[in-house]
Amino acid sequence: MLSLHTSPLDPPGVGDAGGLNVYVYELARRLGSRGVQVDIFTRRRTPDVPEVVPAGGGVRVVQIPAGPAEAVAKERLPELVDEFAANVLAWHATHAAGEQEWDLIHSHYWLSGIAGITVAEGLQLPLVHTMHTMARVKNANRAGDHLVEPDVREDGETRIVEQADVLTANTADEAQELVRHYGAVQEQLTVVPPGVDLETFHPCAQLQSRRQYGLAMSDKIILFVGRLQPLKAPDVLIDAVAELVRRRPDLDDQLKLIIIGSPSGPESTYADALPDTIRDHGLEDRIIVRPHSPRPELFRWYCAANVVGVPSYNESFGLVALEAQACGRPVVATDVGGLRYAVHDGETGLLVAGHDPVLWADALEKLLDEPELAREFGRNGALHAARFSWDNTAAAALDAYARALAGPS
Known part of the structure; x- marks a missing residue:
């Protein structure tokens, strides 16, 4: 998995950490419990974190150098995508090749998706992508005084849709937004609803x-x-x-x-x-x-x-x-x-x-x-x-992965 701009280890609600962090962490954890080995790559933002952080159950988070090992403004991150992708490929050549070969790439958010195109092409692997949010949808719903999402993001998302083998959407409506705004085809699309941690969040006094x-x-x-x-x-x-x-x-x-x-x-x-x-x-x-x-x-x-x-x-x-x-x-x-x-x-x-x-x-x-x-x-x-467990999300994601591995029907 690729999560360039934010780490699944970051607490939600801080900086750019939010629902995407929870999604990546919980999905990886539930996949791990099903025996799937998951490597999550994120950009190193501090020098004192180990390169590889085990997250339990066959899941590990890998800190990849791209730009300075410090916080970088989100609008500057597109400049670091190529370096991030190159270093993911280099890490694979050094650590993963022969040890635990990857079967596919699952990228999250558009920055990771652009990197994912390079990594998937370099390793000849299928690419599954989850947008989480889309520039054209955000621009269509923003208030008049909100910042407009930049063209570079719209262009990047268009390129991802053109090249991803499978696109996952949270809802059927979001899947249709991918069709309407970016020209996705139905054969690419599958709905993978997010979950909720029902062990932590439950009815209470x-x-x-x-x-x-x-x-x-x-x-x-x-x-x-x-x-x-x-x-x-x-x-x-x-x-x-x-x-x-x-x-x-x-x-x-x-x-x-x-x-x-x-x-x-x-x-x-x-x-x-x-x-x-x-x-x-x-x-x-x-x-x-x-x-x-x-x-x-x-x-x-x-x-x-x-x-x-x-x-x-x-x-x-x-x-x-x-x-x-x-x-x-x-x-x-x-x-x-x-x-x-x-x-x-x-x-x-x-x-x-x-x-x-x-x-x-x-x-x-x-x-x-x-x-x-x-x-x-x-x-x-x-x-x-209670219908939205992360185990159900993992099951839907595995179906999406099987579609990507099977190739065009």
């Missing part, structure tokens, strides 16, 4: 979690989890809470918004403006902004919440929505992309058209005011999320 974090049972808690960037749009929830406080003074002492995440990407200064937005609304006592949390701690935050908000402008699936539902919590999410699959509108949560704070306040208010409905959504959500 709210009282215990609130006691752990010093929160009152009378509090009405809205939770946001994700990177602090325009795409994830935590500002929409801030504005919605301001609208709720304006229309419902009776909620003022109880209402809390907890934002968990860290800045990310070329628009990381976006996070710097959030405290000003909170101050402008006079919500300093209502909104808590916390850095990323380890997953067991994150589980407790989900448990403490009344409702989880996912106001993203686009998601290829929406892992946060799935984790929240696995914990038995209702979700309010944007009616876009993979969130339409992760959340069943009117059954496990509510989908909101667009990002109007008034509409978001309406949806949040409904679930805060109707606890029995929220509990029903939570119960339905836990059953829904």
Whole structure:
């Protein structure tokens, strides 16, 4: 597997680490449990990490030099793709050839996909690719003041689609977006839905979690989890809470918004403006902004919440929505992309058209005011999320690999 720009060992919510990291790590781990040997290659970003880090069960993470051994701005990473690919091939020649030959290459995200083309051609192996997100889809759904994904990415994704043997998509809709935006053919496409760690995230008692974090049972808690960037749009929830406080003074002492995440990407200064937005609304006592949390701690935050908000402008699936539902919590999410699959509108949560704070306040208010409905959504959500195990993801991925190895039909 290739994951050039971010390591599966990085904690989600920090820098560029997010759902992709979880996906690569969990998929590799479940493949390993089925006896598949998996080497995951990522760019070395610090000099003091061992070259090879065993991740258990026949999985190892290999740090490959490409550029300086330090953090590099994401917009500069395309310059390092060729070096990364060349060094993966060199590593194979030194370590893997004759020891444990590879059967195929599975690349994640467009930067890895470009490297994957070179590696697959060099070793005469099939290439399976997972986009995770797509430039043309993001550009079509962005707000007017968000950065536009660059042409080099669109061109790179077009080249990947032209050359990959198999393209995996999170949903059937995403598969059709590959056809519509990039000219993929149906024979290339297979749906491999992401999973959720059902051992870590599961239905739980709210009282215990609130006691752990010093929160009152009378509090009405809205939770946001994700990177602090325009795409994830935590500002929409801030504005919605301001609208709720304006229309419902009776909620003022109880209402809390907890934002968990860290800045990310070329628009990381976006996070710097959030405290000003909170101050402008006079919500300093209502909104808590916390850095990323380890997953067991994150589980407790989900448990403490009344409702989880996912106001993203686009998601290829929406892992946060799935984790929240696995914990038995209702979700309010944007009616876009993979969130339409992760959340069943009117059954496990509510989908909101667009990002109007008034509409978001309406949806949040409904679930805060109707606890029995929220509990029903939570119960339905836990059953829904239980269908998305990482073992099922691994089984679907193995089917995709078999298609790639079989060649054109």
